[in-house]
Amino acid sequence: MDVTYRNTMVPGVDDDNVPPPVGIGVGQRFMTKDALVMHLKDYCISRHVQFRVHKSGPTVYSVRCTGDQCPWHVYASCSMKLNMWKVRRCNDEHTCLNVELRMDNRLCTSSVICNLIMPNVRTSFTLSPYEIIQLVKDKYHIQVVRGRSPMCIISDRHSGIIRAVRDVFPRPHRHRFCIRHIIANLNKRYSVQDLNKMVWRCARAETVAQYNHEMQILKEVCSGAKAELTEDMSPE
Numbered sequence: 001m002d003v004t005y006r007n008t009m010v011p012g013v014d015d016d017n018v019p020p021p022v023g024i025g026v027g028q029r030f031m032t033k034d035a036l037v038m039h040l041k042d043y044c045i046s047r048h049v050q051f052r053v054h055k056s057g058p059t060v061y062s063v064r065c066t067g068d069q070c071p072w073h074v075y076a077s078c079s080m081k082l083n084m085w086k087v088r089r090c091n092d093e094h095t096c097l098n099v100e101l102r103m104d105n106r107l108c109t110s111s112v113i114c115n116l117i118m119p120n121v122r123t124s125f126t127l128s129p130y131e132i133i134q135l136v137k138d139k140y141h142i143q144v145v146r147g148r149s150p151m152c153i154i155s156d157r158h159s160g161i162i163r164a165v166r167d168v169f170p171r172p173h174r175h176r177f178c179i180r181h182i183i184a185n186l187n188k189r190y191s192v193q194d195l196n197k198m199v200w201r202c203a204r205a206e207t208v209a210q211y212n213h214e215m216q217i218l219k220e221v222c223s224g225a226k227a228e229l230t231e232d233m234s235p236e
Helices: 001-006 035-044 109-124 130-138 160-166 179-189 195-203 208-221 223-229
Strands: 051-056 059-066 073-079 086-092 152-155 174-177
Touching: 001 073, 035 059, 035 073, 035 086, 051 130, 160 174, 174 179, 179 223, 208 223
Parallel strands: 152 174
Antiparallel strands: 051 059, 059 073, 073 086
């Protein structure tokens, strides 16, 4: 999380006492593309407007308002001479503003929330989900809803965990298995040289044919490990 925060910071924000640029306008400069994108998101979320990406590349970033016929747009490019991103064209006028403000915004992504809460996390490692939701609401007037994303549960295939997941969580949900923990469990039961490498090759197979080939090798060396690995688990 801290890496994401640092990589997306607007220049001059390394010091928590230095405020980021206000608004958006021609001539503004950003150390990285991520910093530019983060600032645009923060600015637009605060104004309860949204944008769509018109063009994005290694040296160009262009966005436009999602509102019909709204002239708001920003065009920025990377200056090779300065090794910085600079806003070249900008129309900061919105004609699409609604009287009724919505309590959600698709621009309010996890990276935006991470950038918002990181100063608090550094001073309080016990920041609760409720406090994070409140921070977002206080700054952006947006209500973050927990549990909206699809659920994926990752475990080491312990039978008790599998049964609990089936009993507690209704379908649909996805249950995937952590190969590192599976290998650790196999190593407790089988003393086979290069077992780690063989299981990893099975897990990293990109085609069914490759998967079957690696599984056959594992079976010839340690049939027990192969049987455990494939029990109630498809190649996918």
